[in-house]
Amino acid sequence: MARTIDTAAGRAALTAVADARATGDKPARTELATAVRYLLQLLDEKAPGGTVEVRVPPFGAVQVVQGPRHTRGTPPNVVEMDAATWIAVATGIEAWADAAASGRIRASGTRADLDGLLPLRP
Template identity: 55%
Template sequence: MAVIREQDIDKGRDAWRRWADAARAQRDAGTDALDVRPDLPRPMWAMAVRYTLHLLERKAPGPGVEVRVAPWGAVKILDGPESDPHNLTPPDVVELDPDVWLRVAAGITAWDDERDAGRIGAIGERDDLGWLLPL
């Protein structure tokens, strides 16, 4: 199932642009990059997350790593072993909160910085997606 509906792609692109602009303005105003969290409506956050997960899925398709950004979406990316047919969970899973995901997707923070701050949960050998980011 797609993380974003085709008819919502333009809304997602706009939400992503607005989130990234607000995040950069917040950072430029002196907020520490790891604390950037724009005060925008929840539906805008949801669309930005879904749209960026869609971009990630297109950039690195495959069944090997599941990227989860609860509560708004999850995608499977990269080549590799597929999900176990009994539980549908791939061997590699990465979980991020929406603010962490959007910061690394926008290049506000680096993957290593968020991971070192303990804000990325990862299981498996392919837990470093920094080389795919920013989008």
């Protein structure tokens, strides 16, 4: 993660995204980006490491989970999803298993199941 997002800014962005969705509006791109990056930061703090790469394009990616560190090429354990799905599973609005079963989470590798790490507590 390039820069650290403080807790107040991260929580404010999550609230703004939730409020926009509750009213049927599209969240502002900057708030969506901040919310995604804040949650990725929390995941990195909870499960530091370099075994699994979690990607939420175009907003961010982080390598997490202890184990063999990946340094070149495509990582063997990759999780990718859109911003809305990431926010939903990271905050507990939706279960990991449900999002994965619906095909909104693309996960490959033997360590790419983040169910035990989610939801995060922002």
